[in-house]
Amino acid sequence: MTEEFDRVVGRLANHVAHWTPPRWAASSASRPGSRADAMFALVQQIADLAATAEGQPLRRVPRLDNDLALPDQLRVVAGDLAATRDADAIRAATAMIAALNASI
Secondary structure, rough: OOOHHHHHHHHHHHHOOOHHHHHHHHHHHOOOOEEEHHHHHHHHHHHEEEEEEEOOOOOOOOOOOOOOHHHHHHHHHHHHHHHHHOHHHHHHHHHHHHHHHHHH
């Protein structure tokens, strides 16, 4: 389970790691707002899944001024979720990540 999760996280992070600010600011093909907005929403959803799996209150992920940090934020929250070993949450996050990667 975590191998597939790690793979989709890496695939998305690598897919967007070289993007420039104009590319982040571009509209997402199938989502409202920019690609950065879509990625940040995913980061927040994964953080929420991790907090719920840990039995902790939901915490707001800071939206940094530089969208180039989004792949790193994804890796951090994904690591937090993987550490919970909650198979259902990891499965849900895997599907969300794969869907976003296909749409941006």
